Amino acid sequence: MAIPKFYEFMKPLLKELEDGEIHTLKSVKLSMIQKFNLSDEDAAELLPSGRQTKFMNRLSWAGTYLKKAGLIAGPARGAFQITKEGLSVLSKDPEIIDVEFLNNYKSFRDFQSSESNNYGASNSGNDVFETPDDTFEDAFKRINDNLSDELLSEIIKLSPIAFERLVMDLLQCMGYGTFENSCQSTPVTGDEGIDGIIMEDKLGFNVIYIQAKKWDTDSSVGRPAVQSFVGAISGKGGSGLFVTTAKFSDPAIKYANEQHVILIDGKRLTQLMIEHNFGVSTQKTFEIKSLDMDLFNGYDE
Secondary structure (H helix, E strand, O other): OOOOOHHHHHHHHHHHOOOOOOEEHHHHHHHHHHHOOOOHHHHHOEOOOOOOEHHHHHHHHHHHHHHHOOOEEOOOOOEEEEOHHHHHHHHHOOOOOOHHHHOOOHHHHHHHHOHHHOOOOOOOHHHHHOOHHHHHHHHHHHHHHHHHHHHHHHHHOOOHHHHHHHHHHHHHHOOOOOOOOOEEEOOOOOOOOOOEEEEOOOOOOOEEEEEEEOOOOOOEEOHHHHHHHHHHHOOOOOEEEEEEOOEEOHHHHHHHHHHOEEEEOHHHHHHHHHHOOOOOOOOOOOOOOOOOHHHHHHOOO
C-alpha cells in the first residue's frame, strides 16, 4: 500500500503515546508499521534521492510537528513522550490532526514562520499535506523528469551509428569494459543483429552482446525484435543487452526476462545517463543534513 502522508501519522502517533510512558523510536516505528499494515517493501521504499526511506521521513516529520506544537516531548534521544496538552487533545478526540489543527498553537505557528523553515509547509494549497522533504523531493523528481525528456530529444537527433557509440560510451562510464580495446562496435553490415560487444575481463570470459536501436520514442518494440536478438547471440556464451529509445511491449519484457536478456528503454537510458553524469552537468548542489545520533550517543559511553 502507499505510505501514509506525514499528517496521517500524527493522531496514531499521539495515541501510541497515550499511556504517558517514554517510547523509543524503534517501538514507535514497529507500532506504526503494524497500524498501517505496511509490508517490508513498503517500509523500505526510498525517497527519490535514495537517502532515506519514505516511511521514516514522514514519521519523523510527524513527530517534529507534534513537538513544535507542544503535544509531545523528547525526554531522551530517540524517544517520545506525550505532554499534558497532548493528552488534552486526545480527550477531545479530533477527527484528524494535521497542519491546520496544529496552527492553533502559537509555538507551531512561530516554527512555520521562522526563517529557518521558509521552505516548509504553508497554510495553502497542497503544501499542508507534504513535509519539507516531500516538497524538495518532488521538485527534484520534476527537474530530473524534465532533464530526461531533454536528453531523449537530443539522442533522437543522433544518427543510428552515433547512437550505438553513445550506448557503448555510457556502458564504459558505468564501469563495463574499462580496459583498452574492451569495447568494440560490429560492422554496419553483417552484424547479425549485434551492434556492439563488451568484454568485462581481458581474457574474454565474460562478454556482453549489445543491440542498440534508435527508434521513435512513441513506438513499441515487440517480442519478435527481442526474439531475433536472442537468436543472434544464442550459443555465443555471453549476456544480452537490448537498448532502444522506444518502449518495450509487455510480451517483449516477459520473453526477455525468460531469456535473461536485459532491456533498457528510452526512459531508463536517460535515467542511467543522469545517474552516471553522462551527457549532463551539475548546475547546483544542495546538501541535506540530519542529526548524527551516533556522535551524541558516543558521549554517553
